[in-house]
Amino acid sequence: MSEEDVSKKNTKLARILLLVAVGMFGFGYALVPIYDVLCEWKWIERDRPDDIKKAPEVAYKVDMSREITIEFMTTLNESTPMEFRSEKKQLKVHPGEYHTVNYYAENKTDKVMIARAIASFSPAVISSFFEKIQCFCFDEQTFKPREAKTMPMRFVINPELPEQYKTITLSYTFFDNTEKSVKK
Amino acid sequence: MSAVVAEHDDHHADEHHDHGPAKGLLRWIITTNHKDIGTLYLLFALAMFFVGGAMAMVIRAELFEPGLQFVDPAFFNSMTTMHALVMVFGAVMPAFVGLANWQIPMMIGAPDMALPRMNNMSFWLLVAGVLLLASTLLMETGAPNAGWTFYPPLVLQPITVGKALPFAVFAVHLLGISSIMGAINIIATIFNMRAPSMKMMDMPLFVWTWLITAFLLIAVMPVFAGAVTMLLTDKFFHTSFFNAAGGGDPVLYQHIFWFFGHPEVYIMILPTFGVASTIIPVFARKPLFGYASMVWATGSIAFFSFIVWAHHMFTVGMPMAGELYFMYATMIIAVPTGVKVFNWTATMWKGAMTFETPMLFSIAFVVLFTMGGLTGLMMALAPLDFQYHDTYFIVAHFHYTLVPASIFILMAAGYFWLPKWTGHMYNEKIGQLHFWLSAISVNILFFPQHFLGLAGMPRRIPDYAIQFADWNMVSSIGGFIFGLSQLLFLYIVIDTIRGGTGEKVTAEVWEGSSNHSLEWTLPSPVPYHTWTTPPTVVPTEHVLDSH
Numbered sequence: 001m002s003e004e005d006v007s008k009k010n011t012k013l014a015r016i017l018l019l020v021a022v023g024m025f026g027f028g029y030a031l032v033p034i035y036d037v038l039c040e041w042k043w044i045e046r047d048r049p050d051d052i053k054k055a056p057e058v059a060y061k062v063d064m065s066r067e068i069t070i071e072f073m074t075t076l077n078e079s080t081p082m083e084f085r086s087e088k089k090q091l092k093v094h095p096g097e098y099h100t101v102n103y104y105a106e107n108k109t110d111k112v113m114i115a116r117a118i119a120s121f122s123p124a125v126i127s128s129f130f131e132k133i134q135c136f137c138f139d140e141q142t143f144k145p146r147e148a149k150t151m152p153m154r155f156v157i158n159p160e161l162p163e164q165y166k167t168i169t170l171s172y173t174f175f176d177n178t179e180k181s182v183k184k
Numbered sequence: 185m186s187a188v189v190a191e192h193d194d195h196h197a198d199e200h201h202d203h204g205p206a207k208g209l210l211r212w213i214i215t216t217n218h219k220d221i222g223t224l225y226l227l228f229a230l231a232m233f234f235v236g237g238a239m240a241m242v243i244r245a246e247l248f249e250p251g252l253q254f255v256d257p258a259f260f261n262s263m264t265t266m267h268a269l270v271m272v273f274g275a276v277m278p279a280f281v282g283l284a285n286w287q288i289p290m291m292i293g294a295p296d297m298a299l300p301r302m303n304n305m306s307f308w309l310l311v312a313g314v315l316l317l318a319s320t321l322l323m324e325t326g327a328p329n330a331g332w333t334f335y336p337p338l339v340l341q342p343i344t345v346g347k348a349l350p351f352a353v354f355a356v357h358l359l360g361i362s363s364i365m366g367a368i369n370i371i372a373t374i375f376n377m378r379a380p381s382m383k384m385m386d387m388p389l390f391v392w393t394w395l396i397t398a399f400l401l402i403a404v405m406p407v408f409a410g411a412v413t414m415l416l417t418d419k420f421f422h423t424s425f426f427n428a429a430g431g432g433d434p435v436l437y438q439h440i441f442w443f444f445g446h447p448e449v450y451i452m453i454l455p456t457f458g459v460a461s462t463i464i465p466v467f468a469r470k471p472l473f474g475y476a477s478m479v480w481a482t483g484s485i486a487f488f489s490f491i492v493w494a495h496h497m498f499t500v501g502m503p504m505a506g507e508l509y510f511m512y513a514t515m516i517i518a519v520p521t522g523v524k525v526f527n528w529t530a531t532m533w534k535g536a537m538t539f540e541t542p543m544l545f546s547i548a549f550v551v552l553f554t555m556g557g558l559t560g561l562m563m564a565l566a567p568l569d570f571q572y573h574d575t576y577f578i579v580a581h582f583h584y585t586l587v588p589a590s591i592f593i594l595m596a597a598g599y600f601w602l603p604k605w606t607g608h609m610y611n612e613k614i615g616q617l618h619f620w621l622s623a624i625s626v627n628i629l630f631f632p633q634h635f636l637g638l639a640g641m642p643r644r645i646p647d648y649a650i651q652f653a654d655w656n657m658v659s660s661i662g663g664f665i666f667g668l669s670q671l672l673f674l675y676i677v678i679d680t681i682r683g684g685t686g687e688k689v690t691a692e693v694w695e696g697s698s699n700h701s702l703e704w705t706l707p708s709p710v711p712y713h714t715w716t717t718p719p720t721v722v723p724t725e726h727v728l729d730s731h
Contacts, residue, residue, distance in 0.1 A: 010298040010372045017368040021406050028410025031440050032425060035433075077429065078341060118428045124501055175429025179422055 054138060055131035055156075060096035063159045066166075067092050070157075072101060073171035080176040081108040082115065082143075095159040103136060103151045105174065107143035114178045116140045122169040129158040130170070140177060205712055213308075216300035217712065218285045219605075224307050225282025226598075230677065232274030232314065233591075237667055239267035244629075244663035246646050247656050260646035261329035266321070268332035269352075272452065273359045274314045276586065279594050280455040281306075281366045284394050286605065288370060290703035290710065291388045293379030293719045298372035306365035313358030320348035328352045331644060333441055334412060336426040336434045340419050349419060353412045360405040367398035367405075374398075379702075379718035385479070386724055388701045389472065392479050393458030396486045400447045400454070403490070408444035411437060435500055442493035450489045453585065454482055456553075456593040457524055460546050463600050464528050466697050467543035468535030474527040481520035481527075488517045498569040507566040514564035518557065525554055540694075541615035545596035548623045549589055556584030559634065574644075577637025583630045592622070595673060602677070603693045607709030608684035610676050618676065621669035628662025699723050 070093060072086040087102040107113045117137040121127045132138075136151035143149065157168075205211050205220065215221060242263045246254050255263070285303065289296055297303045320327040328348045330339040339349065374387070374395045387395075414425040415437070424430025426437045457478075465472045472478065494502060494510040502510075528550050537543070559581040563569050572578055595618075603609050632655035637643075641652045648656065689708045691698070698704040700723060706714050 006298075006376055009376045013372045013375060014299055014302070014368050017371060017402055018364075021364045021368075021402050023406075024403055025406035025410050028407035028440060028443075029414075031407075031443065032414075032436065035436050035439060078337075116429050173428070175427075177429045 054135075055133055057098070057133050058156075060156060060159050062094050062096035064094055066163070067094060068157055068161070068165065069167045071167065071169045073169060074103070075171060075173040077173050077175045080115065080174055082106060082113070082174055082176075083108060083148075084172075084174050086172075093157060095157045095161055098133070098154065098156050100134075100152050100154045103153060103172070104148070105136075105141070105143070105151060106148035107146055110145045112145060112178070113143045113176060114140050115143065115174050116177045117172045117174050120171045120173070122171070123165065126161070126165060126168050129161040130168070131156050131158055137172065214304070216296075216304050218289050218297045218300070218303065219710065219712065221297075221303050221307055222282045222285030222287075223605075225278050225285060225310075228307075228311065228314075229275050229279035229282055229594075230674070232270055232278070234670070234674070235318075236267050236270035236275055237670060239263045239270065240663065241667050243267065244660040247648070248660040249657065250648055250650055250653050252647055255646070257646045258326055258329055261331075261644060262321070262327040264644050265328050265330065265332050266317075269317060269328075270314070271586075272332070272448070273317075273356075274310075276452050276590050276594070277363060278310055280394075280397075280452070281363070281370075283390075283455070283459070283594075283597055283601075284366075284370055286601065287703065288373055288391055288394060289377065290706065290714055291391055291701050292374065292377065292382055293702055293715045293722065294373060294377035295713065295716045296377075297369050298377055299369045302365050303369050306362045306369070309358050309362035309365070313355045313362060316351055316358060317355035320351045323347055323351075333445070334415060334437075335441075336415060336418065336437050339415060340426070350416060353416045356412045357409055360409045363401050364405050367401035370394055370398040371402075379715070379720075379722055381718075381720060382722045385476065386722055388458075389461035389475065389478055389482075390455070390458035393454045393461075393482050396482050397451050397454045400451050400486055400489065404444040404447040404451075407440060408448070411440040411444065414440075435497075438497045438500060439494065442496045443490070445496065446493040447486070447489040449582070449585070450485060452590050454486065456549070456590045457482065459593045459597045459600075460528060460549055461524075462701065463542050463546045463596055464531050464550075466600075466694050466700055467540065467546075468532045468537050469696055470531055470535045471700075472527070473530035473533075474523070477523055478527055481523040484520045485517060488513065488520075492517065495564055495566075495569070498566045499573045511564055511566040515561065518561055518564075521557055525550060525557075540599070541610075541612060541619055542596040542600035544616065544619045544623075545592045545599070548619070549592045549596070552584055552588035552592070552623075552626070556581055556586075556589060559584065572637060574642055575637035576633040576641045576643055579643050580630050580633035580637060583633070587630065588623070588626050592626075595619075595622070598673070598677065600694075601703075602680045603684075603689045604703060604706075604708050605710060606681050606684070607689060608680050608682075609687040609689050610680040610684050612685075614672055614676055614679075618669060618672040621672070622666060625662045625665035625669060629659055629666050630662070632656075632659045632662075 070091045072089060072091070074084045074086055076082055076084055083104070083106040085104050087104065091099060091101065093099055105115075119127075119137055121130065132153065132155045134152055134154040136149075136153065141149070141151070205215070205217065212220065212224060215224075242255060243260070246252070246260055285297065288294070325347050328334070328339070334352070374391060378387070414423070417423040418425050418427055418432070422430075424432040426432045426434045428434065461472055461478055492510060492514045494500075494506060495514045498507060498510070532547075539547075559577070563572050563578065563581060599610060599615055636652050636655050636659070639652065641648055641656075691707050692704050693708060694704075702719060702722060703710070705719070705723075
């Protein structure tokens, strides 16, 4: 093989490999939707967007035989300039019983603020048994300058909740989403 | 077998009349010679080894006693972050690229790398990338300090990131481009430039391992570049890849990062395996045991590296099915790795062994790497990993697989090939002293970290509870001895380049080495240009078992 042939072959191979590298850069981004699709698989236990949708108000048979302690936590993300707390820190409920807990949030700035509350459960598997009929977390909340709101969250614990869960922690984190929402 | 006649500066009448290196400093900047570029890579890596090592000394000094003594916590975290980045991207990876540059063309009978000008560019991009990364140390907000893995949301928070994040991200881009170009070059060289008589299954194992490593690099470096770009746009351009408020998920970052990160650890270990498989047969005076199985083991380790990434994140809240899958998949990797360890052992079995410094480092590698592999197996067990995760146990594990493995083998490679490259013999006495000091102190340094981790000491902390004090002190003492011992290596490298013991070395350097690989049929020191006409006979003793 002459030197020229080799150098042609080299250039060709280098081009192909470069394309592979560029393709893999794209694949890195493709992992974002792939991840979302995979997490939709039902055997993957994860909070899905559907889980934070409004649940229909069903009349469950109240299970008086056991009592579940629910702890309410509130957090602000990074430097979100708000005040945010729940009216109750703890509540004992029977599965199947409807309850409403009020959350209080206040915009501490002189500007309009759009914020979003994200829920997190501990233990995580609880989320599918914790049904919300009314919640400020379904949508983004818009706060006028210095506005304070009292926001109810109405929920029920599905009586099918496995026996071993006696204490549930529900944590809400408010994220300041103003910049991103304005962009949209 | 050693009938191959070396091509000296030849009579090739073509375009190149100038056969020696250019004169002056400019030679090193514009060079396209694979040996020059190999030297540049190796010296740069050696320098970065000491820079990263100095950072490790800061870490061990601070951890010598509980409480805060020398540095503030943010700077301490910068040190752990930068130590990792410098060692991975500045020392270990470039050192192996340097070895590839020197050795692959000589081992396969090629006159140079396939794309010499790109070769030059990939080296200088590496320097640019590392300088960009190092420049963050001078910023008033400090260098990146959220860990080398750059996990969001921590890495995106103002208090941890300062102004360093974009610099670190662009540094990663440059380093990524540099290593991708290096990888393309290596693949093209191996595929297109082999001596016509050398079939793929005749190639020395070092060449094989680098071929596979190069494919790993091309496959995963771009993914890492993508992941850090997402961090950048999340921080500055209001995207929400990892931001829960905008519908993103920080766990996604961990998945993407470790899709890169796990193959990355094999990028650092596969060439290590290659060098060990080159050195051990020479000093055992036997062909490598199970050549073909070594090739297949390397290939399957590379394949498995793509499907086990989430074992780095067992505690993230994965579904049970995920935990089980990643646990079993990870444990499978122990099989090809075990094949390799047994093959090295079998190569030594009943061999006429001698224990020169390269062999000592290689044997220590086999033993200590196996220990690192066993702790890896412990952590592969998902339920147990909940205890080990983010403790000093993992620190001990990956340092066992990197320091007495990759670093020891790089030292071995230095001792093994320096006489070939320079034509001078290194000082064997000092070499052995360096080995024994390193081999003992590396265990004093890292072994106690297993105990600390099992007892619950978390990693990446500048201060710790009082019950961890004793073993930390032991570990720090080991660290200082290990760090200082490496100065011996620096001395030996300089001394050997400047004439060494003055002993004339033969072309073979090591008895019988020309039966194993082509470079030993060239004169020592190797001429500036080699194999301008390809060798007609290639040594195949190293592949005997499979033929």
